[in-house]
Amino acid sequence: xRIAPADSNKTDTAQRILAVAERxxxxxxxxxxxxxxxxMAAGVSKANVFHHxxxxxxxxxxxxxxxxxxxxxLLLRLADDSGELPELLDDFSQQHLQSMLEHQNAxxxxxxxxxxxxxxxxxxxxxxxxxxxxDLLMAAFAALQREGKLAAQxxxxxxxxxxxxxxxxxxxxxxxxxxxGQPVPDAGAFSRTMVRQLIDxxxxxxxxxxxxxxxx
Amino acid sequence: xRIAPADSNKTDTAQRILAVAERxxxxxxxxxxxxxxxxMAAGVSKANVFHHxxxxxxxxxxxxxxxxxxxxxLLLRLADDSGELPELLDDFSQQHLQSMLEHQNAxxxxxxxxxxxxxxxxxxxxxxxxxxxxDLLMAAFAALQREGKLAAQxxxxxxxxxxxxxxxxxxxxxxxxxxxGQPVPDAGAFSRTMVRQLIDxxxxxxxxxxxxxxxx
DNA sequence: GGCTTCGCTGACCGATCGGTCGGTTTTTCG
DNA sequence: CGAAAAACCGACCGATCGGTCAGCGAAGCC
Numbered sequence: 062x063r064i065a066p067a068d069s070n071k072t073d074t075a076q077r078i079l080a081v082a083e084r085x086x087x088x089x090x091x092x093x094x095x096x097x098x099x100x101m102a103a104g105v106s107k108a109n110v111f112h113h114x115x116x117x118x119x120x121x122x123x124x125x126x127x128x129x130x131x132x133x134x135l136l137l138r139l140a141d142d143s144g145e146l147p148e149l150l151d152d153f154s155q156q157h158l159q160s161m162l163e164h165q166n167a168x169x170x171x172x173x174x175x176x177x178x179x180x181x182x183x184x185x186x187x188x189x190x191x192x193x194x195x196d197l198l199m200a201a202f203a204a205l206q207r208e209g210k211l212a213a214q215x216x217x218x219x220x221x222x223x224x225x226x227x228x229x230x231x232x233x234x235x236x237x238x239x240x241x242g243q244p245v246p247d248a249g250a251f252s253r254t255m256v257r258q259l260i261d262x263x264x265x266x267x268x269x270x271x272x273x274x275x276x277x
Numbered sequence: 278x279r280i281a282p283a284d285s286n287k288t289d290t291a292q293r294i295l296a297v298a299e300r301x302x303x304x305x306x307x308x309x310x311x312x313x314x315x316x317m318a319a320g321v322s323k324a325n326v327f328h329h330x331x332x333x334x335x336x337x338x339x340x341x342x343x344x345x346x347x348x349x350x351l352l353l354r355l356a357d358d359s360g361e362l363p364e365l366l367d368d369f370s371q372q373h374l375q376s377m378l379e380h381q382n383a384x385x386x387x388x389x390x391x392x393x394x395x396x397x398x399x400x401x402x403x404x405x406x407x408x409x410x411x412d413l414l415m416a417a418f419a420a421l422q423r424e425g426k427l428a429a430q431x432x433x434x435x436x437x438x439x440x441x442x443x444x445x446x447x448x449x450x451x452x453x454x455x456x457x458g459q460p461v462p463d464a465g466a467f468s469r470t471m472v473r474q475l476i477d478x479x480x481x482x483x484x485x486x487x488x489x490x491x492x493x
Numbered sequence: 494g495g496c497t498t499c500g501c502t503g504a505c506c507g508a509t510c511g512g513t514c515g516g517t518t519t520t521t522c523g
Numbered sequence: 524c525g526a527a528a529a530a531c532c533g534a535c536c537g538a539t540c541g542g543t544c545a546g547c548g549a550a551g552c553c
Binding site: 494495496497498499500501502503504505506507508509510511512513514515516517518519520521522523 | 534535537544
Binding site: 219223 | 304305306307308309385388389391392393394404407408411431432434435436438439441442443444445446447449450452453454456462467470471474475476477478
């Protein structure tokens, strides 16, 4: 508590354990990582892990919480955005995808949770966080629609799922795509192209939305 | 081998073990399921599981293989499709999403694999299957583009990722959406709406593509 | 009939799991 | 300084893990 390190009041060691746990849990899932693995990777004894976190599950929940805190901060920044549709959507898409890739272990963790069927406490927690961000995105789209920036007949819920779904598949498949040989778009180019195609549609040549720097 | 049961030459018991394993692995992941769990759920002794499958990993790979066989059969049916863009995309999207939901455990299994980082043998296998289906979809889109049914400036790779990404997010989030209160579109309606929005774009009122039964 | 093969089982194995405990070092504070 | 508190450790615990093994009973084959 000397310097109050911005994002937490945890000890250095406790934070290091948390960071290592986030990486390992993200890479291999809860059951794929032992407390011995975490202790060894963090350079401490296994007993010390239990000194800072009373159980493996508690540590796991702490990882989940810290990841969700980061993500919520991102979403709140997006809420009070303004501008025209292409730039707005571009900005959000860009930041969302970049954030997924930057914190890939946390992202993987949440996806893993959505796959699990059980109604466990952590599962519900992960669903709550996802639902919360979904609501935020939906609200933003609804506002766009009210202002006439988004066509009235657009189903905003479907749009939201399509947009974050695109990010999801890019995130999950980027390694596969790399192996496939063809040149792989970086995240920025992918996000930009996807948003452009979403706005203009894929059936005809573009006309309604601006075209300026998109032909790069 | 008496009746040669259509899809395999395995014993009844061996098939039952396989089916149970697919469900459990899909629900909880490889490390989240013990061979005891599988044996108990299948109503056999644990030793019998090892009689039919030499190791847990071999059983897991068998599950993966049977899942990929099903999926490949679906893809091949899609390849020799013909018609106009809206119907074509609608058909593919419809069947792909429906297949994901029908075999949700297999789908979950593949997603889990894409999350894992290790270059293990099963991981590579899962990536190969996904890459293969990705290539098939890409080829179909390229043909559409050659025939002029798809706008020339469309990036087919991005389109493919957007489309299956939409399915992915629907698949992952359907439980969350249910909890969210608002009416949840069924898979068919979701797929139809997504394809329509992809074709027409979201920025303007539709004109180029047909509109007939979409206002349902 | 006998003899082999096959599906199947309960009992057991060493290894590893999450978690605990007693004790030692380091830090904090009056 | 000295005492209390917090950080940290090696050794250990019962439970469960994946996997093995000797043997049982029914079916197929001569």
